[in-house]
Amino acid sequence: MPEPAMDPKVDHAFLDNLITQYRHKPGALLAILESAQDHHPRKYLTKETLEYIGKEIGVSRSQIYNVVTFYSFFNLTPQGDHSITICRGTACHARGSKKILDFVKNMLQLQETNSGYADKLCLTTPDNRFTVRTVACFGQCALAPVVSVDERIYGYMTCRKIREIIEKLDREPVEPVPLFI
Amino acid sequence: MGGHRLPACDPQTKKLDNNMSKEFTIRINGRDIPAQEGETVLDVARRSDIYIPALCHLKGLSPVGACRLCLVEVKGVSRLVPSCTTYVHEGLDVITDSEGIQKCRMVILQLLFSERNHTCSVCVSNGHCELQAIAENLGMNYVRYPYRFPALKVDASHEKYAIDHNRCVLCTRCVRVCKEVEGAHTLEIIGRGVHSLVLADLDGLWGESQTCTGCGKCVQVCPTGALFEKGKAVGQMKKRNEFLPYLMSMRSLNR
Ligand code: SF4
Ligand code: SF4
Ligand code: FES
Ligand code: FES
Numbered sequence: 001m002p003e004p005a006m007d008p009k010v011d012h013a014f015l016d017n018l019i020t021q022y023r024h025k026p027g028a029l030l031a032i033l034e035s036a037q038d039h040h041p042r043k044y045l046t047k048e049t050l051e052y053i054g055k056e057i058g059v060s061r062s063q064i065y066n067v068v069t070f071y072s073f074f075n076l077t078p079q080g081d082h083s084i085t086i087c088r089g090t091a092c093h094a095r096g097s098k099k100i101l102d103f104v105k106n107m108l109q110l111q112e113t114n115s116g117y118a119d120k121l122c123l124t125t126p127d128n129r130f131t132v133r134t135v136a137c138f139g140q141c142a143l144a145p146v147v148s149v150d151e152r153i154y155g156y157m158t159c160r161k162i163r164e165i166i167e168k169l170d171r172e173p174v175e176p177v178p179l180f181i
Numbered sequence: 182m183g184g185h186r187l188p189a190c191d192p193q194t195k196k197l198d199n200n201m202s203k204e205f206t207i208r209i210n211g212r213d214i215p216a217q218e219g220e221t222v223l224d225v226a227r228r229s230d231i232y233i234p235a236l237c238h239l240k241g242l243s244p245v246g247a248c249r250l251c252l253v254e255v256k257g258v259s260r261l262v263p264s265c266t267t268y269v270h271e272g273l274d275v276i277t278d279s280e281g282i283q284k285c286r287m288v289i290l291q292l293l294f295s296e297r298n299h300t301c302s303v304c305v306s307n308g309h310c311e312l313q314a315i316a317e318n319l320g321m322n323y324v325r326y327p328y329r330f331p332a333l334k335v336d337a338s339h340e341k342y343a344i345d346h347n348r349c350v351l352c353t354r355c356v357r358v359c360k361e362v363e364g365a366h367t368l369e370i371i372g373r374g375v376h377s378l379v380l381a382d383l384d385g386l387w388g389e390s391q392t393c394t395g396c397g398k399c400v401q402v403c404p405t406g407a408l409f410e411k412g413k414a415v416g417q418m419k420k421r422n423e424f425l426p427y428l429m430s431m432r433s434l435n436r
Binding site: 050 | 381384
């Protein structure tokens with residue numbers, strides 16, 4: 001069931017706790033952002049969260065946005081229940097990862113829009129079931145082409161194999177994700 | 182890669198570690214020139230009327246070495262180094278205009294032009310643009326790379342100023358003056374690589390920024406026509422950045 005497009009509120013208690021924990025430590029901003037993203041049921045950073053963090057630790061909004069748009073690790077849009085990451089590195093490209101990417105996009109009916117500023121592709125289905133992303137190299141080139149599904153690495157990927165994996169995931173019951181934290 | 186190491190400097194002040202200001206001579210293009218500890222090669226060259234093109238450097242702002250137009254050769258160092266971030270030390274021997282350097286600068290310059298939409302004839306800064314001036318100085322008469330022609334927006338939401346991303350060279354002068362001098366830190370580079378843009382706050386419209394004080398410092402330090410005052414027609418946007426060295430020296434007196 002598609003969720004209404006609404007920004008969940010900021011979990012102030014969680015963020016306050018996080019900020020006290022990291023305050024005055026070097027690299028605090030990155031650590032705080034990482035935990036805040038992980039805490040969100042949709043694994044992303046809302047604008048409200050970014051503003052709140054900035055205000056509390058005394059970093060300008062522009063600086064925070066600079067950081068979160070630089071690292072492709074940070075998500076600024078809600079992520080799907082399952083994430084499919086397709087390697088677009090040289091070795092995987094040479095062994096046909098483009099075909100797999102096109103196949104998956106086609107299968108999930110994802111249109112390539114100019115999504116945000118990240119260099120990398122990151123597309124989520126409207127029903128929030130799947131997020132498809134690309135990376136530059138997993139460091140597993142011997143297994144090329146490599147695809148990771150929900151943090152599990154699969155080597156020697158083919159269109160047929162990825163279709164089976166996606167179909168199996170799609171048959172699983174949908175666990176409700178809380179709209180508000 | 183042998184060669185000698187450049188001396189360590191304090192990353193905050195970009196000054197050499199000891200505070201005694203030593204004087205010595207360095208060599209630029211075979212000429213002996215007196216120099217002081219804490220100066221950069223670019224400082225010394227400018228003082229001695231030796232032309233080195235520079236785009237991201239501006240006196241009064243922290244050096245970042247972003248544009249790479251000011252590359253020079255240093256004897257004993259096998260790669261070219263940016264003169265705006267290379268601090269002088271005794272015995273330094275620099276070449277600023279070898280054929281290799283000229284070639285390298287030309288490549289960088291042409292890449293800058295091919296990256297965005299620099300149509301000088303309709304630009305507010307035509308005739309007063311630092312990028313244009315460097316191209317003239319280096320004798321650029323063609324661009325050998327295909328233009329990217331990115332479709333970029335103009336944000337004219339600010340009451341007094343506008344930013345045209347088509348003409349931005351990502352030198353970050355505006356970012357630095359806003360952060361270091363005005364203290365507002367409204368503008369930042371958002372995104373990465375070719376997708377980088379100078380944007381206000383959390384990717385909002387400049388006019389809706391809650392941090393911008395409207396001081397206009399960013400507009401005055403911008404080397405191109407990317408940042409401009411509204412109401413200026415083609416060729417009318419002359420930048421006034423002389424305020425910066427004055428402001429900085431007054432601040433250091435009051436310290
Ligand atoms: S007008 Fe002043 S405060 Fe506003 S963005 Fe420019 S430098 Fe920053
Ligand atoms: S807007 Fe102007 S000052 Fe700012 S990065 Fe672009 S070219 Fe440089
Ligand atoms: S290129 Fe795909 S794992 Fe290295
Ligand atoms: S002026 Fe030195 S790198 Fe830009």
